Every structure is written in structure tokens, then in C-alpha cells.
Amino acid sequence: xxxxxxxxxxxxxxxxxxxxxxxxxxxxxxxxxxxxxxxxxxxxxxxxxxxxxxxxxxxxxxxxxxxxxxxxxxxxxxxxxxxxxxxxxxxxxxxxxxxxxxxxxxxxxxxxxxxxxxxxxxxxxxxxxxxxxxxxxxxxxxxxxxxxxxxxxxxxxxxxxxxxxxxxxxxxxxxxxxxxxxxxxxxxxxxxxxxxxxxxxxxxxxxxxxxxxxxxxxxxxxxxxxxxxxxxxxxxxxxxxxxxxxxxxxxxxxxxxxxxxxxxxxxxxxxxxxxxx
Numbered sequence: 687x688x689x690x691x692x693x694x695x696x697x698x699x700x701x702x703x704x705x706x707x708x709x710x711x712x713x714x715x716x717x718x719x720x721x722x723x724x725x726x727x728x729x730x731x732x733x734x735x736x737x738x739x740x741x742x743x744x745x746x747x748x749x750x751x752x753x754x755x756x757x758x759x760x761x762x763x764x765x766x767x768x769x770x771x772x773x774x775x776x777x778x779x780x781x782x783x784x785x786x787x788x789x790x791x792x793x794x795x796x797x798x799x800x801x802x803x804x805x806x807x808x809x810x811x812x813x814x815x816x817x818x819x820x821x822x823x824x825x826x827x828x829x830x831x832x833x834x835x836x837x838x839x840x841x842x843x844x845x846x847x848x849x850x851x852x853x854x855x856x857x858x859x860x861x862x863x864x865x866x867x868x869x870x871x872x873x874x875x876x877x878x879x880x881x882x883x884x885x886x887x888x889x890x891x892x893x894x895x896x897x898x899x900x901x902x903x904x905x906x907x908x909x910x911x912x913x914x915x916x917x918x919x920x921x922x923x924x925x926x927x928x929x930x931x932x933x934x935x936x937x938x939x940x941x942x943x944x945x946x947x948x949x950x951x952x953x954x955x956x957x958x959x960x961x962x963x
Contacts, residue, residue: 688738688891688959695888696850698727703852706817710778718773723815727853728953740956742916754799756813757951759913760895767899767908767915769890770951771855772799772806775815781875783814786861796865800858805945807908809856809899813887816851818875845860856884857902891957913956914943 701725709717732741756771772795776785790796803810860881864873878884889898899907944950 688961691736691738691957691959692888692892694731694734695853695891696886698730698770699852699854699888700849700914701730701731701852702815703817703849706778706815707819707886710817710819718775718815720755720773720815723775724773724953728955731915731955738958738960740916742954744950744952744954752869754802754951757808757954758890759910759954759956760890760959761910762958763801764911765896766913767895767907768806768808768900768910770799770803770806771809771811771813772796773813773815776875778817778819781818783873783878786864786873796858796861800862802948802951803858805948806943809903811855811902812858812861814854814856814875814878816854816875818848818851821885825837832873850886850888851879854884855887855890855902856881857904859904860884891959895959916956940946 689748705718705726707724708714728741728743731739754770756769758771759766760768760769761767774785776782777784786796788895790798799810802808856878860878863869864878872878883901896907896909
């Protein structure tokens, strides 16, 4: 485990929770979209200037072709797990995920994500951006905490524990079980987070990546022995946000790794879990 990355992923979840909570205040007349939250996370990771993280952004108009917001390559040395991830933001008024049945070109986004993951041998996940506010929020979050790894237990102020759930992940199969219209009532924060496979996104980097991937994939995932050869790209920082634009997008030829019909993901992060020097 890389403790620095683990802590940063937990901090990003907490920040997302707090920012979404702020938008519920009557004196703050603004909202945060899935895209803006994703871009904020991308920028925060880039600002770390970490040798353990490489980020790439592909042309945004590619999304209609593959239905995935993120692709994560997580591992070390010659062992890597590949994740295809679709982001969804909670509806702050109803605590539901109203766009789980979103269609692109007449096809369910879930099916596009599933197809992308199958063709590229990736583990398909949904990533949720969350905020839940009520008097018993800490108790609710404790019931939803399923990660057994010691690093995933929040050791700070107990009142901050719920923000651990600002960003969470669940396997595609959990969302797939909600596609029937009769299941619309269950497309909620509580229903999804009661599933034992649904965990804080920090589990991606805080826990054993190969054991976790097996749980999320429902079977042994493909372990890649090497990474795609991504082109050199100037690292992003706070002063040159333009590096997140399509002009600096990822252009590569990796037929060995990417199925041409499935397209390329919108954002790619390579996360090396080797200890930092």
C-alpha cells in the first residue's frame, strides 16, 4: 500500500462530500455536475505532482462511443489491474441516482460500459459522488462500511466519518440489477451502499488491488504484465488548467490493449502503488 495515495483518495472523497453539501445551502445558488466533479478530482491529483500518478485526457467527444468516464490502471511493477469506471452523482433532494438508465444513441450507458470492459478485459465499476445530510448520518454510514482493511477505517474525528463516502464504487452487476423499471425505488444511496461490494473509492488504492478486483469483478480479473505505451504529456498544475483540454488529449496506438470498436475512455489514470521514495 502507498499510504500517501491512500490518504489523498480519502481526502478527495471528503472534499467531494463537503462541496456537494455546500450546494444544498439556501444561500449558495450553484450546482456541481458529474463532469465538474471529475475534472476537479483530476486537477487535484495532477497538483500532487506525484511520480506514482500519470494522468491523460482523451477527446471529450469520444464519450458517446464508449460510455466510461475513467480508466484506472492500478498496480506495481509487472502486475496491473484495469478498471473501466462510469461516474454518477447523487440527486441531493431524493438521495437517488436518477440517471442510471441513461441512454446514449438509444443504448443503455450500462451496456456500453459493459461492452467496453468486456472487449478491453477491464473490471467495470460505477463511481458515485455523494452527500447525505440528516441527523443520523454517522449511524447510516457505519452500517454501510463494508471494507475490512484497517486502512479504510476513519481514525479522525468521528463526525467526519460520513465524508469517507463522498466518492464510492460498486460493481457494474449491482447497478445492472436495478435496470428493470420495477427496481426504480431501489436506485438509492441506502440500497446500493448496503451491498457489501459497495465501498469507499479509497479502497482502490488503500487495499490489496488484486483481492479487491476479484470481489468487484466476481471472478479473477486479468492481471496485466505491462502498461500501454502512453505518449508523454505535460503534467497538469494549478496554473495551466489548459492541460485538461482536448488540445492536450491522449493520442496513441495500442491495439494490444484497446479494442478500436470500443473507443477510448474520457480520462485515464495510471496509479503505481509502489511506496514513494
